[in-house]
Amino acid sequence: SQQGEEDPQALSIQEGENATMNCSYKTSINNLQWYRQNSGRGLVHLILIRSNEREKHSGRLRVTLDTSKKSSSLLITASRAADTASYFCATVNTGFQKLVFGTGTRLLVSP
């Protein structure tokens, strides 16, 4: 099962630009997490934001959460070619323990 959708599906930018990815979900959540996946590899956890939080920062990453709109955004500032990857949001729904992923955004950062 999939919880929600991300947009854009694909994003192509130049190094130094900011990248913004959006995630929408359907049910009430305990928390929302963002992961990164390089091609054909496992996933790396980027950041977790709890349902009672509105914004979190980690290095060049900024995540917002709007539970009233059931949406989240991931901002990568001053992007680098090494940021090229697929980015997924995932939610832990209230009352459950499983982590359900969104559809993902493929980010390409050109030098």
Added chain:
Amino acid sequence: GAVVSQHPSWVICKSGTSVKIECRSLDFQATTMFWYRQFPKQSLMLMATSNEGSKATYEQGVEKDKFLINHASLTLSTLTVTSAHPEDSSFYICSARSGGVNEKLFFGSGTQLSVL
């Protein structure tokens, strides 16, 4: 950070055979492990959730007799694809969590299964 080891990284097998994939948490006790399946350029689809010492909880549409999951210890979970067919070819990824729902997951590097 915590490490989850998944083996094998890739496997090619004949149709009708069974394949076992192992997922180990190397430096923490994984109370909960999750198995996901991913087709090319698609998202991760949760197959099942397993808690140590109890039966796995399968997602709707996932055949529990085809995808056998065992979580016999706090550091090891296995997924066995029984009587594999070409449509089972996919990328399988395990993940593990040491605590409650507000803890992050650590992922294995995945297993690419190709069934001929």
